[in-house]
Amino acid sequence: MSSTGITPVPFGRRLKRFMADRPLIPLVILLVILVVILQILRPGIVNERWIANTIKFAIPLAILAGCQTMTMLTGGIDLSVGTVATMSAFIMATQVVKQDPAVAFLLAMMPAVLIGLVNGIGVGVFRVHPLIMTLGTSLIGTGCLQVYQRTVIASGAKIPDFLAWLGTGVTYGFPNALLLFLPLAALIVFTLARTGFGRLLYAIGDNERATRLSGVQYWQVITALYVTSSVLAGITGLLYIGLIKAPSLSLAEPLVLPSVAAAVIGGTSIFGGRGGYTGTIIGALILTVLTTLLTILQMPEGARRILFGLIVLFVTAAYLRIVEER
Template identity: 65%
Template sequence: MTPTTQDRPSITLRTGRFLRDWPVVTLIILLLALVGLLELMRPGIVNERWIGNTVRIAIPLAMLAACQTMTMLTGSIDLSAGAVATISAFVVATQTPLLGPHAAIAIALLPAVLLGLLNGIGVGLFRVHPLIMTLATGLIGIGCLQVYQRGVIATGSVIPPLLEWLGTGRTAGLPHALLVFIPFAALLLWAERRSGFGRLLYAIGANEQAARLSGVRVWQVHLALYALSGLVAGLAGLLYVGFIKAPSLSLAMPLLLPSVAAAVIGGTSIFGGRGSFAGTIVGALILRVLETLLQLLRMPEGVRGILFGLIIILVTAIHVRLTGRD
């Protein structure tokens, strides 16, 4: 039985429904529109090289935004991610001359996981508000890093060649960082939809009380979640230092607020239970394209800041309206 045209809902309704089912599509359309605008303003700018560059810059941001996405799914946030990434980056650069690149990479991820566990203990066991807990661990971490810096000031810093290769190298236009990012993203996307752990994140975010009553040990999930978030932030820091090639005590700090913005633009609800890492990836790309666009317009730094802020609010508002979520 084939339905006649009259039975079908109107095209706008169907589009709306489609977009609601596939919120990422809206974001991809927006991204393409922005790229189109860029090409209109400066014909020829959008080429293989530019795309490679944009992707390369967006990857550390998207990984930090992964921390925000995961934690936001449970209704919390990880404000220590910027500090954790900075610490891993600094430790790897200062330990490489002492221990060699591989041991240094392993050691650099240790403080990341430890700070994550600390967050998990605070949020999961002591029920501290995640905003405060992650803010505090970020402060503690940066303080420790500054003390640590005194101790290693003489050793100098070397970026492991592997990280530099990942951060800056490219083959046939494709940045090498994708070698880390694609498996990472695939794993995360699989985990959030298909694994028990991913489902638990959504369950806790949607209704923590209900999750607890159905037998979820919420504190264990929080512990694992924040440790994982710390690890991911550490990895992001390692990739970022390979890209920037100069470790500093505030390396990844400027990425923190944009990482929250990327997750929010990507449709992740800050109250938990809704969102996906797929949206966040597109959100990070949108932010990076937006930055190029604003730079291209040769506006003073102040105007760029104003537009950046307004666009974050606007995009989020439109996205919420289109997909009918709040």
């Protein structure tokens, strides 16, 4: 699996060191290569509008991948983000017909908080594996959404103008969604790198036992983490409905697998303790460009999923080799 093992040892080792120390540089290079390939395949496709469009579609993915990054830092994963985003988007679109937008917003965020809380308690207190736990809550959430859908089927849905402006609008060549994303991304990066909470996430992922023995209330950190992750997913749902403009019961589901892949590509270890959000953002951009590329090559959805699976497997195996080397 490790392609670096074939190259001569000194160079290979130096390359590994380099990859381990500065994971962002190879990622940016990969992104540039992908854009160049795109430009070669379809000359002239790369222009201002294309870039704005790519960023617009990468932002929801990047926020969801942020959820994965934070949970993966503790050695977990959050597969309920797709359902949570869909729920909040769907509830927002249907409630805003009758309610005040602020009330609709609060209603839309409620399931997100609830699911995050259940996830957190399941993982933090009962110590269920996060994967199973979040899969279970997403199943329950989808069921609730189906029941809810039948109660609002008569009233119809509409997309609030504000969300449509935020999701699709472009001002001076910059997508409006950046107004939401830039502060959010800055906050996540700051939280992970500079606050106590962020350090606790790294600590738990690195050595959970030691962290607990040094007096950290494990379940409180985990519960806070999963609630945060769910709320972020809920906000993504609102942004995504403004972008897609068609509420459905499987709106954000297709983003779940790519969000895991984006975090893994961005250098966050799925075993916890290593990684950061900057890499994840570039990972999300890479995946968005890759999706465009695959669409141009007319690759079917199935092949895309296979590719994402292989990427996750390959990158994880490669990172494992790099870590072992040190």
